Amino acid sequence: MGLRIALRNVLRNPRRTVLSLVIISLGTGMLFAVSGFVSFITDGITESTVEQYGNLQIADIDLWERADDRLVTLMEGERVEQVSALLDELPDVTGYAANLTFTSQIQKGSESSLLFGVGVDPANRILAGYEIARGEDLKPGDRGKIVIGRLLADNLGVEPGDYVTLLIATVNGSFNTGRLQVAGVFRGFEEFIESQFAYVPIETAQLLLNTTGVDKLVVSLTDLDRTEPVAAILRERLASADLGVELRTWDVLATQYEQTVSMFTFILGAVSLGIFILVLFSILEVLTMSFLERTREVGTLRAIGTKRHHVFRLFLSEGILLGIFGGLLGILVGIGLGFAVNHSGMGWMPPGSLEEVPILVKMSPVSAITPLIIAMLSTLVSAIFPAWHSARLAVVDALRTQ
Amino acid sequence: MTNEQTNPGKDAASVVVAATQLRKHYQTGAETVEALRGVDFRAERGDFVVIHGPSGSGKTTFLNMLGCIDYPTSGAVEIYGQDVATLSDGKLAELRRDKIGLVFQTFNLMPVLSTYENIEYPLLLQNVPRPQRRERVQKLIDAVGLTNEAGRRPNKLSGGQRQRVALARALITETHFVLADEPTGNLDTETSKRIMGIMKSLNENRDVAFVVVTHDPMVGEFARRTVEIRDGLLSTVTQGG
Structure with missing residues (x-):
């Protein structure tokens, strides 16, 4: 009532x-x-x-702590294989790929700019990260090619098909140069990405850096909500295997x-x-x-x-x-x-x-x-x-x- | 002047209300108004007391004390032998709900409830099960002649019908003590007589004690006792039928 x-x-x-x-x-x-x-x-x-970082990344235990000297913390083939074997056991893992990031100077004629490069496997791209605006994306088997951000391309005055020169410090501390052909120009949505980023095949990055190592494995999962549970399992298994690696989830990696x-x-x-x-x-x-x-x-x-x-x-x-x-x-x-x-x-x-x-x-x-x-x-x-x-x-x- | 008003011939167990040396003072600015100046009063089962007196004589104040809706400055009110001054607000509400029926000059029905629901309301407060509620409400609705008005809301009823609803609401808990403040004040003569007739019938047939405050001389015809209140004192008694 x-x-x-x-x-x-x-x-x-x-x-x-x-x-x-x-x-x-x-x-x-x-x-x-x-x-x-x-x-x-x-x-x-x-x-x-998540598109930029993957659900989680696995790297040498010092990688994220030693931002000033990252090239001494690369993972060589055996560790990569051991981590990969652990990833293969998990049904939530839909894919993973090795990356090798580097900084260098990029030149075209008299124009030059600072470059954040990412070595990726064109046959195993689990992160989109960009859209090709002109030219074409990296393809499996490509060697000596590069895709660069649209603003960077404009600043250097390059178009697909042109050649650029990368001036880079190798893992030994000596200098190396590479002449790469611009396969494509990408749209990266953020000014920072478009003006300073470039992608090369991982073999090219290793050649430039004079290494066979990679700096991280980027892992993608079936579901965003599975990130924490899978991370917990993996942390435990990685610790048991004593591989000297660290796992970070996407929200920790993206500090902003x-x-x-x-x-x-x-x-x-x-x-x-x-x-x-x-x-x-x-x-x-x-x-x-x-x-x-x-x-x-x-x-x-x-x-x-x-x-x-x-x-x-x-x-x-x-x-x-x-x-x-x-x-x-x-x-x-x-x-x-x-x-x-x-x-x-x-x-x-x-x-x-x-x-x-x-x-x-x-x-x-x-x-x-x-x-x-x-x-x-x-x-x-x-x-x-x-x-x-x-x-x-x-x-x-x-x-x-x- | 104070005097004890009783209905002789009944034992103490049948006393429904007793007031002893009731006083009520109001402060209006610097002035103290004495609405009641030491009143003694008793009413028993089967009583029909009519209280009359001029405006401002303290009739309604007195009735409010008996109905436990106002507090005396001093003195005591007992309902069925229970000193109401000792009761908490919640217990007083239960006492009013279970032991006292109230009828107002302006009917005071809930406008959002139908005739049936207005009468049913006190039983809901008592948590009476639905089948018993239905039976009791229906019986009382029939008794006060509102069978055809059960579903109507107060604004669709005449004054007489509203007062019959109010009377039924006062009686639904099967109380034997009803206080009525000017129950015919808003009714025409014919309707007034009808309402008073119903009350008289309940008084005679069910032993319900009525204490009625009124200006209306016609109401006095139904009284067993008539009491006059003047200047805060009960002053005269007329024993009637």
């Missing part, structure tokens, strides 16, 4: 109820849309980070990832708090008015034997019901907003990005949970004080109220 009375009380003043529902549903809808947008952004960042995601989470938190406060105070005012107008009814209820906590619960239920209805309506509003945004063609330019990224709202049942909770919590909290006040009224005073 309590809920029935609460429901009827909610519906007894349609104008006020509509006003409350509009406030709650707009707040919830906005939150749903913002939450969906943040979800889309963070998912995108996660996806591109946590910061970026935290920033978006903070923004979402701030928006949620703002909407919570907005709904709280708006509904507080509405409910206070509504409860005040019913002071005499409270007096009657109390006079005929209703206990204070029943009155409190009754009025609280009204707040909760408003929250549920407003929240559900808000999700519909949010879906509408999301649909409109997703079809508007709007875009934005992330920091460091070279191309506009579309603004999209990810709409999933999970995105609805937080806005719904915020809607219900804010109306519940806003009902507490007026409900408590009504329940505490002296019966005789409440009955005297006109």
Whole structure:
């Protein structure tokens, strides 16, 4: 009966109820849309980070600690084979590939630039990392070829088919040069990648560095969610095998990832708090008015034997019901907003990005949970004080109220 | 002047309400208003007491004390021998729920509930099982002649019908003690007589004690006792039928 009375009380003043529902549903809808947008952004960042780093990487135990002298920490063939054997045992591992990264100077005529090079196996590419804009990608069997970032190509004035010279320090500390043909120019989405990165076949990188080693194995898994469980198993097995290697997961490798995601989470938190406060105070005012107008009814209820906590619960239920209805309506509003945004063609330019990224709202049942909770919590909290006040009224005073 | 108002001939066990030296003072600015100045009163099963008096004489204040919805400045109220001053707010609510029926001049029905639901409400507070609730509510609805109005909300009922709902709500817990504050105050003469007739019938047939505060001289015709309250004191008694 309590809920029935609460429901009827909610519906007894349609104008006020509509006003409350509009406030709650707009707040919830906005939150749903913002939450969906943040979800889309963070998912995108996660996806591109995993594309860049793989799910996890395995390297010599000193590799990441000795950034100044990485070439002394390469893994030679036997260790690579032993690690590979352990990876082959795991059904969650969909692929792995050796990488060899290096820094060098790249020259074309009188133009030169600093280069971050990555030696990859063209026959076993588990990371995309870029899209070819001009020319073609590295192919299995390619030797002496290179693909470079679009901005780097523009700066050096090179096109596919041209030759560039790499000036590089070998693992022994002597200098080496290599003349490589530009197979293609890639689009890397980030200015930093396009202006300083290049990819060569791993054999070419080894030749340039005068080594047979690799600096890491990049591993991809069936599912992002499997990263931690697989990492835990592998860490244990690698430790047992005493191979002197370390495993790092993608989120640890991408040092900016946590910061970026935290920033978006903070923004979402701030928006949620703002909407919570907005709904709280708006509904507080509405409910206070509504409860005040019913002071005499409270007096009657109390006079005929209703206990204070029943009155409190009754009025609280009204707040909760408003929250549920407003929240559900808000999700519909949010879906509408999301649909409109997703079809508007709007875009934005992330920091460091070279191309506009579309603004999209990810709409999933999970995105609805937080806005719904915020809607219900804010109306519940806003009902507490007026409900408590009504329940505490002296019966005789409440009955005297006109 | 104070005097003890009793209905002689009944034993102490049948006393439904007893007030002893009830005083109620209100502070209005620097002035203290004495609404009740030491009132003694008793009502027993089967009593039908009508309290009348001029406006501001303390009638409603007195009734509120008997109904445990207001507290005296001093003095004691006992309901079925229980000193209400010793009860917590929750226990007082239970006492009002189980032992006292209240009828108001302005009916005070819940506007969002139907006739049936308004009458049923006290039984819900008592956690009476649904089948028993249905039986008792239906019986009482029939008794007060509202069978065809069971599903209607108060705003669709006439004043007389609303007061009959209020009366049924007061009686649904099978209490034997009903307090009515100007129950005919908002009704025409014919309807007033009908309401009072129902109350009288319940008084005679079910031994329900009624204490009725009124301005309406017609109500006095139904009383077994008539009490006058003036300047915060009970002053005269008329023993009736």
